[in-house]
Amino acid sequence: MYVEQADRQQLQRWQEELSANHRNFVSSKLNLDLTRGKPSANQLSLADALDGILQGNYVSDEGVDTRNYGGLDGLPAMRQLAAEILGVNSDEIMVGGNSSLTLMYFSVLFAWQFGLSGPDSAWRHEETVKFLCPVPGYDRHFAICEEFGIEMVNVPMNDNGPDMDAVEALIRNDSSIKGIWCVPKYSNPAGCIYSAATIERLAGLGTIAATNFRVFYDNAYAVHDLVDKPAELANIREFCERHGTEDSVLQFGSTSKVTFAGAGVAFMAASKTNLSAMKKHLGIATIGPDKVNQLRHLKMIGTMAELRNHMARHAELLRPRFACVLKHLEENFRDSDLGEWSSPDGGYFISFDTRPGLANAVIQLAAEAGVKLTPAGATFPYGKDPDDKNIRLAPSFPTVEDIDRAMAVFCNAVKLASVNQQLEA
């Protein structure tokens, strides 16, 4: 279906047919949801052995009684595992709480209020503070910026990651830029893996940016592959070492989408300067993270081999769901001018771009027919997609049958909205 090449009569025929389909969907009163980037119950059950795994032994291999206070750094073995996941040394790791988002929030907070490299580096002293936001991106990153009144500047995403020409040019011209949000592997929602060249240029930003600039490198999907031989993510820490920019990158990760979404273990990697600032301030805010849960995790996925085996079982559950979405998209839009989409090798999302100006209309049509989609604009700062075209599809949570029904509705909505637009043009 090529709406641009169709004549008015053809478009009207399509409109009738698609509207009839749509009315059928509406009358069948579906109640489906493709919004939630969260694991299904079956995925969570892969880690059900966590509760009880300690068999009464709460003392870590290093002799720490995990039940008591303390341990702001995390258990040594947990730091080691996190170091392997993020590709750093274990003394560059801090393990904390159940949410990497909280570690990102604290990082922004401490950089804002106290400064990560001394009091003079605190962002609150600056007249304006800006962050670069590769778009489409993750709404919870943007929400942190909005919370602190940090101005967000859109940067385009390419297949290899953020448009680094644009990023470097912006940073060179504007020292009020203090950060950039990155999801380097299976980028949320675009699904791409940043290329080695992109990652080296991100590591190089520390040489051209203000000294209190930080790359917020949210490696949320570090081990979340859908394919057997995934492309490898280049190691940003090695590039930082080469450029002498170790202080300019903060990495984040967690087991939220490995074990339990709400009861996993979060961690961050940073230079000793950054970590010592983080710990100084975090030590005021907490009596230490839940080490018992860290120990549970070590018993279940304490080595990279155990972790990879565990993730392979997630992939088995996720693959048919992603395949179902992609099958619908290919069948409906392969030969069309109606949309473009990603086919990621991992992560949690498929990103779909409608023709410009249609995302909101598609989402409304789908909602009428009982299919909930992520609100238009959610993947952009301030909730504003300038082209009104990006839609994030999250297939992890529903069953394959529900995805199948939801995608039939979705594809019809895309076609109908496109035809409507063309007729109005």
Add this chain to the structure above:
Amino acid sequence: MYVEQADRQQLQRWQEELSANHRNFVSSKLNLDLTRGKPSANQLSLADALDGILQGNYVSDEGVDTRNYGGLDGLPAMRQLAAEILGVNSDEIMVGGNSSLTLMYFSVLFAWQFGLSGPDSAWRHEETVKFLCPVPGYDRHFAICEEFGIEMVNVPMNDNGPDMDAVEALIRNDSSIKGIWCVPKYSNPAGCIYSAATIERLAGLGTIAATNFRVFYDNAYAVHDLVDKPAELANIREFCERHGTEDSVLQFGSTSKVTFAGAGVAFMAASKTNLSAMKKHLGIATIGPDKVNQLRHLKMIGTMAELRNHMARHAELLRPRFACVLKHLEENFRDSDLGEWSSPDGGYFISFDTRPGLANAVIQLAAEAGVKLTPAGATFPYGKDPDDKNIRLAPSFPTVEDIDRAMAVFCNAVKLASVNQQLEA
């Protein structure tokens, strides 16, 4: 031993004798520690059944899959339990994370940065922000103030709680006072229980203070009684209702000293206005608290009766430790002018006041003899005890035998320092 009434000869005889004792202690190379207000391994073991208690069922009675994201408020049943502990309605409760200190930190942070009653109420807009600090008090409260540059004003503690005449006079005269730290039951370290009259006056502060003033009411030892029939703490919420000051009090509690110190469940109670501000901002910083751990707690201590039974077992372990400290203090100082101390019915500390100007000297003597005590001044803002007399003794962690040996050293150190001082006078 009354040093004030002793003549020089008597003092010199004592000095010789006490110095000889001290040298003996030093040569026996003890390594004892009375600094740590944390549960002993035996206490922690009372909750060892927590891991595995779910027996594979991660769904709460209300049908929540605790493994997944969400639930910023906490599980309904956990809110109900917290409400009973703190004496409020369950819709005035938020359950979050493993550390009530973190909830206090976030409360100060949000009040500072964003305001708990609208943006205009943010403390950062004020020229000066002050907190009243009843002393002696809890060093971690004071550390939060210091972190944000909040000026701390000492207020004396009486047996019934803070000196409320002083508190009210200060607040009436100074609208830059935005908070007061309170540990109303088994006050840290003084051990007293605030009287009903004190609590009513605390609830009344909202009628005379600035609208963005808050009582930080850290009810850390709400169920931590050592005696069978403890005095009851008056309900501050009821007084607030009577005075129309519901927005002026934030209450905090946790199971850190009920189950696992580092892996318990923390909660706070506040008016709907305060809670909605807390949740608005906390929702940016987290994907929700660990609900699996909440469910574990509900299975073990889900009712007040189960909780009280559990706490009675803690009391059995703590009572001989407190008794040992008190026995030494009574035997050595009952008939003396050398010190005063608390005999708390619960909590974690015994507070000892030396003669003015001696706390630091006593702590140094004890350290020479291998007994670690909390640093002098730690119970005061900025680490400065104006009278250099308060020493916080924490008997929960060591064995009774170790406490016995440590207290012999301590009492000798108090006597020796007192005699030395008197001879130099």
